[in-house]
Amino acid sequence: MNTKSIEEYIYSLENPKECKELTINKLSITGEVQTVDLNDLYNFPKLESLSLCNMTFGENDLLILGKLENLKVLKLYNCDFSNDNLYAYFNSIEIEELVIDNTEMNFNAIKKKYNKVIAKNVANIYDINCNELDISKAITVDFQKLYFEKYEKLIVNKFQYLSQKNIFIEYKNNIELVVKDDYYDEMGDIYE
Numbered sequence: 566m567n568t569k570s571i572e573e574y575i576y577s578l579e580n581p582k583e584c585k586e587l588t589i590n591k592l593s594i595t596g597e598v599q600t601v602d603l604n605d606l607y608n609f610p611k612l613e614s615l616s617l618c619n620m621t622f623g624e625n626d627l628l629i630l631g632k633l634e635n636l637k638v639l640k641l642y643n644c645d646f647s648n649d650n651l652y653a654y655f656n657s658i659e660i661e662e663l664v665i666d667n668t669e670m671n672f673n674a675i676k677k678k679y680n681k682v683i684a685k686n687v688a689n690i691y692d693i694n695c696n697e698l699d700i701s702k703a704i705t706v707d708f709q710k711l712y713f714e715k716y717e718k719l720i721v722n723k724f725q726y727l728s729q730k731n732i733f734i735e736y737k738n739n740i741e742l743v744v745k746d747d748y749y750d751e752m753g754d755i756y757e
Contacts, residue, residue: 584609585635590618603629616640623647627654640664649674663695701725701745708732713740720745 587609591601603626606612613635620626622644630639631654639660645668646652652674666685672692679695685702691710699720700706706721708729713719718741726733726744733742 581608582610585611586614587612588616588618589620592619606630606633609633611635614638614640616642617644618642619644621645621647622651624651624654627651627658630654631657631659634659636660638662638664640666641668642666644668646670716740718743722746 587606589601589603591599593599601620606615606629612633615630615633615636615638617640619642624647630636636658637660639658639662641664643666649671652671655670655675656677658677660679662681662683663679664683664685665687667687669687669689672689672694675694677694679693681697681699682693682695683699683702684690684693686704688704690698690700690703690706691712694715696716697718697720698716701720701722706725708725709732713736720743721733722745726742736742
């Protein structure tokens with residue numbers, strides 16, 4: 566499989582202006598580090614879902630993401646930030662859903678409230694401000710530190726639920742709880 570730069574990909578599409586979903590990986594399939602210029606994203610005016618893999622973000626990158634008017638879903642896989650001051654830019658990125666996988670973020674510096682956040686392979690989840698939080702694939706969770714009042718809906722896995730059942734029962738009237746049986750299935754509400 567041959568990977569292409571964003572620029573090569575744009576020119577290979579019949580109509581890039583209609584593209585709604587895009588994945589950019591800074592590493593090629595052979596492990597070679599590729600140059601990625603996020604300015605090329607302006608060629609995708611209808612982009613709704615963007616997955617970024619193996620990236621280290623700078624100020625210009627986050628400014629660009631904030632200008633993508635139709636972006637609804639941002640997925641960050643194995644990404645890093647060049648400094649902690651960059652998190653403030655997330656307040657201007659208008660998205661409905663944020664997926665973070667193996668990407669640690671300082672959510673305390675982000676004042677924006679997201680509709681939905683999915684946190685996979687992430688340890689720092691306690692300052693995430695959102696309506697719906699899916700931590701069913703988070704590394705470890707200390708549910709004593711989690712502020713249940715902040716969320717309308719919480720998604721956990723079966724092991725998390727069974728090991729912390731008393732905590733969930735305490736908050737059952739204040740939050741919608743969904744328990745996933747495994748990576749693919751949802752059990753729904755299972756309060757007793």
